[in-house]
Amino acid sequence: MSQSTGSAGADGETHRSGADDRLRADCARCFGLCCVAPAFAASADFAVDKPAGQPCRHLRTDFACDIHVDLRARGFPGCTVFDCHGAGQRVAQETFGGRDWRAAPETAPLMFDVFAVMRPLHELLWYLTEALALRPPAALREELAAALAETDRLAGGSPQELLAVDVETHRGEVNRLLSRTGDLARARGGAPGADRRGAVLVGRDLRRTDLRGANLRGAVLIGADLRGVDLTRADLTGADLRGAALDGADLTGALFLHQSQVDAARGDKLTRLPDRVTRPAHWSALSLTPRPAGRRPRRR
Structure with missing residues (x-):
């Protein structure tokens, strides 16, 4: 809970x-x-x-x-x-x-x-x-x-x-x-990110996608690959993160992130979480996945 x-x-x-x-x-x-x-x-x-x-x-x-x-x-x-x-x-x-x-x-x-x-x-x-x-x-x-x-x-x-x-x-x-x-x-600190409200992104590889400040309200991210992704200021209201790979992802500044969403996802010791969210115990049994190589996408 x-x-x-x-x-x-x-x-x-x-x-x-x-x-x-x-x-x-x-x-x-x-x-x-x-x-x-x-x-x-x-x-x-x-x-x-x-x-x-x-x-x-x-x-x-x-x-x-x-x-x-x-x-x-x-x-x-x-x-x-x-x-x-x-x-x-x-x-x-x-x-x-x-x-x-x-x-x-x-x-x-x-x-x-x-x-x-x-x-x-x-x-x-x-x-x-x-x-x-x-x-x-x-x-x-x-x-x-x-x-x-x-x-x-x-x-x-x-x-x-x-x-x-x-x-x-x-x-x-x-x-x-x-x-x-x-x-x-x-939009605080810059222009808002991509609008992915309600997007169906089941199983998608999003490692190279810039999701900083993105609107992910109601997005279906079941099994999505979000390893190493920066989700600062991303609105995760109601986003379905079941089975999503959050290894090495940065969620410290994500908006409306609830504990249950994190519990439903997969992550590792490199996943960065807000202080208010507890790292799920079942994550410890997963192998650590390094951040994907390459530069982080730049905001245009």
Whole structure:
């Protein structure tokens, strides 16, 4: 789960993000909601099919996972990178007042539906907190702060109020603010980089590509080769980095980089990460890959 405590600014400087414990998953205070509420299809990320609302076969009665230390080896790498951004414990402890769905089975359907609303709201809270840490202009900062307060207000509603939230409309409004913030941050210290928003770059060799200040919001970078690439000021909001090779890459100044994205990628001891991001333990088992030879592309 995420251990984010700060954020990397557009100039590569690391500063406090202001994120609090509410935006960090605390499984001990949850009721295993991420192991029950969502549906999963057997894939490279999840070893078996699991219908929505049905507990994973590995969920114990105390809501802990009985194969937690072996999830990757047992075919559940998707579980190791999933992050509810603190939504689970908020639903469990605040929205439902600590009543778990096993002890009060009548709450189960409603609790699972509420979790599906709470998680994207908490994800937006995380992004808004990161955006504020990028020190945007005063007017934009006020808009971001107002959006943060409104998102938190929505997340604090009753179960019925939460189910009435139009998540997609609210997400769209917030994303416009986040996109503006990212564009300004990408242009800080020079012209913004290439616009690769939503680009499908599965398996692409990007080692010679200049991605400094690039817009990679929503880009699909599954299995992409980013070894030795400088991602300073690149906006990685929602970028899919599953299996991407980050050996020797520089992500210290990347924008909106979340721990789960790093956990889903591959890297080595030469990969440079922001202070707020923890180097994944499974990286240590990978062989080190040297930076590709040749000059780094120049910005034109």
